[in-house]
Amino acid sequence: MTTATSAAPIPSFDDDAGGRKLCIICSKGSLDMAYPGLVLANAALGEGVETHMFFTFWGFDIINRKTMGHLQFSPVGNPATHMPTALMGLPGMQSFATHMMRKQIEGIDVPEVPEFLELITDAGGHLWACRMSADMMHLTKDDLYERVEDIISASDFIELSEGAQTIFV
């Protein structure tokens, strides 16, 4: 139904987003667990929300230069594949599943991990690495994606996330 009024409404884009702030903890480094954090961070930035990503433990694979471009998807013990469990552990199954997932991701025009991180930081997102994970894995800032701002401690992260909504992936 069309109703007549004189002035068109103007959308409220609420530029301040109420000072909203989002922290996403990325603790897993498999292909399927990397994307939720990346997609949410990118969406939040597109909504004007201050966004920080904190990479810890296996999440380091997402920002480790050596691994970030080669994350794997393991179908073992994953009921979401809807395939017989006994088959999933067969040789070659992981690389096949990874290949399939990469193709699906590419098919919907979603970028690979390194390009996604570039997109997020171009949009104003902040990337942080966990001190304890770096120490455990004997990694320094030079081993990490160049746009990671710093390696910070757990207490630093608690300070950083003050007043933020925090999502653990």
Add this chain to the structure above:
Amino acid sequence: MTLATMNGQDVHVDDEGFLTEYDEWDHELAKTLAANIGIELTDAHMNVLEFLRADYKEQGETATLRRVTTMGGTPTKELFRLFPKKPAKKMAYIAGLPKPVGCV
């Protein structure tokens, strides 16, 4: 849907004020829409809007930010500079298109 007057012409808009009829948009209307949300249009803005319009006509849906970057050739940083804070929605509003529905 509401019929409203903008720049002395009748246009159809949704509850939020987004234009709903593709063909009712023109450059003058774009200037008014931009001014409504505090943006003064430059050639750089117009390039992006023209891409969005053309892409919508072909694809039938509003391009996401990433698509504007990869297919339209405007870098992400530039989009955030031209349409601060919420570029995807602001671009769509000024281009007279629906909000993009894609996630990335």
